Amino acid sequence: MPGRIKGPALFLAQFAGDEAPFNTLESITGWAAGLGYKGVQIPSFDSRLFDLDRAAQSQTYCDEVKGICTDAGVVITELSTHLQGQLVAVNPAYDSAFDAFAPAAVHGNPAARQAWAVDQVKKAAQAARNLGLSTTVSFTGSLAFPYLYPWPQRPAGLIEEAFAELARRWGPILDHYDALGVDIGFEIHPGEDVFDGASWEMFLDACNGHTRARINYDPSHFLLQAMDYVQFIDLYHDRICAFHVKDAEFNPDGRQGVYSGYQPWLNRAGRFRSLGDGQVDFGRIFSKLAQYDYDSWAVLEWECCLKSPQQGAAEGAPFIARHIIDVTDKAFDDFAGGATDPAQLRAMLGVTS
Numbered sequence: 213m214p215g216r217i218k219g220p221a222l223f224l225a226q227f228a229g230d231e232a233p234f235n236t237l238e239s240i241t242g243w244a245a246g247l248g249y250k251g252v253q254i255p256s257f258d259s260r261l262f263d264l265d266r267a268a269q270s271q272t273y274c275d276e277v278k279g280i281c282t283d284a285g286v287v288i289t290e291l292s293t294h295l296q297g298q299l300v301a302v303n304p305a306y307d308s309a310f311d312a313f314a315p316a317a318v319h320g321n322p323a324a325r326q327a328w329a330v331d332q333v334k335k336a337a338q339a340a341r342n343l344g345l346s347t348t349v350s351f352t353g354s355l356a357f358p359y360l361y362p363w364p365q366r367p368a369g370l371i372e373e374a375f376a377e378l379a380r381r382w383g384p385i386l387d388h389y390d391a392l393g394v395d396i397g398f399e400i401h402p403g404e405d406v407f408d409g410a411s412w413e414m415f416l417d418a419c420n421g422h423t424r425a426r427i428n429y430d431p432s433h434f435l436l437q438a439m440d441y442v443q444f445i446d447l448y449h450d451r452i453c454a455f456h457v458k459d460a461e462f463n464p465d466g467r468q469g470v471y472s473g474y475q476p477w478l479n480r481a482g483r484f485r486s487l488g489d490g491q492v493d494f495g496r497i498f499s500k501l502a503q504y505d506y507d508s509w510a511v512l513e514w515e516c517c518l519k520s521p522q523q524g525a526a527e528g529a530p531f532i533a534r535h536i537i538d539v540t541d542k543a544f545d546d547f548a549g550g551a552t553d554p555a556q557l558r559a560m561l562g563v564t565s
Contacts, residue, residue: 216539217501219510220532221251221289223456226514227521228258237261237277241284248529251289252281253349253511256336257296257313264332267339274342288343289509290454293336293350294399299329300381301353301405330385333396337389347508348389349397349428349454352378352406352415371414378405379418382425389424397428397454408437409444416451426453429501430513431492432460436482437470442496449504456513457532459490477517484515486524487531494535502537510536 222244233239237254240261244252256264266273281288295313302310302322311319318324336348356374359366389396398415400406406415412427419425429452434441445452461483467473468481477483487494498510512528514521558564 216507217455217498217510217536218251218289218508219457219536220249220529221253221286221509221511222247222249222525222528223253223255223292223511223513224261225253225255225258225292225294227525228255228261230260235260237280238284241281241286244525245285247526248533249286249512251287251509251511253289253509254291255295256291256293256332256339256348262291264335264339267342268335269338271342274339278343288345289347289511290345290397291336291340291343291348293333293348296329296332296336297350297396297398298353298404299325300333300385301355301378302326303355303358305358306354326381330381333385334388337392337394340394341392346393347395347397347426347453349399349456351401352382352398352404354403354405356405357403357407374405375414375418378415379420383419383422386419386422386424390422395424395426395453397426397452399428399430399433399456401430401433402437407433408439409447412448425451427451428454428456430456430458431494431497432456432458432484432490432515435460435490435492436462438462441492442500445497445500445504449501449506452501452504452506453508455501455506455508455510457487457494457510457528458513458515459485459487459492459494461485461490480517483517486514486516486519487512487528489516489519494531498535498537502539505539 224240227234227240229235233243241252254262256262278288299310299313307322314325314328318328333350340348355377356371359370386396398406400408400412406412416425427448431441434444462481464481470482472480472482510532512532514524514528516524
């Protein structure tokens with residue numbers, strides 16, 4: 213039978229908070245299920261919802277987490293290590309800002325922060341295994357991104373060395389994931405060194421095509437770069453293991469383009485929007501993923517410069533549900549067919565010998 217996309221599911225990171233129902237796993241999963249979501253992607257970095265250290269060590273704790281989700285009426289789709297993955301590779305220009313993603317004990321100490329991040333990402337592999345999951349999602353981090361626009365001229369070999377170093381850092385992590393039978397779906401995202409198809413190929417080549425290096429497909433980041441986000445699926449569908457359903461719009465004018473002039477999100481030419489409010493053609497995306505038998509989850513990631521997260525979440529579940537295709541196992545013209553034999557086929561082609 214053809215594969216069928218699962219969903220709708222919800223990435224909980226942007227909804228977690230200190231007030232109910234967003235402050236515990238029990239309450240936030242119940243809230244999500246009430247909106248029609250069937251799965252949740254859990255941010256492993258938010259201790260209000262999940263204890264990654266315990267999950268990596270305790271099968272009992274992981275069984276309790278699964279039970280909480282089951283009782284709410286949802287399943288866990290993936291674990292996210294976006295924030296920890298970002299800290300695996302940090303250019304010094306970002307040191308101060310990215311310290312906020314790590315414990316205070318490693319602030320001001322890039323080497324200690326990196327070691328903490330690597331440990332966290334590795335723990336997520338074991339936690340995923342304990343939860344019965346085969347996929348996590350993450351970021352690659354960035355060493356080269358400050359040098360994206362080549363002026364002043366980049367020294368020869370700078371970018372190649374950046375990707376070689378990324379591979380040196382991620383290679384042992386990917387090997388650890390391989391030993392546990394878990395994939396990492398990297399979200400291809402501006403700000404990371406892997407932000408489009410060309411940079412993905414550079415990363416994959418540097419990692420010697422590692423089988424556990426996969427893609428968390430998010431078309432919003434490609435629309436904001438004026439990329440063909442549907443053709444991206446044609447090119448890399450064999451590596452797509454996760455799907456963030458996120459909308460965006462890009463309205464360049466005489467004042468702004470892709471870089472958007474340092475403006476706040478509300479005033480940018482490129483803006484993230486709630487599902488259905490932007491320009492992403494999700495009909496084509498869901499069709500293309502169905503064509504390639506993508507059978508994992510469609511996960512709403514809410515990021516919108518206008519609409520509230522509560523409204524975005526409420527509208528997102530039915531939006532995803534109506535885009536999921538029940539893939540047919542029949543051809544529409546089967547009714548007109550008939551039995552054939554080799555002699556008939558040759559006769560139809562005019563072959564007599």
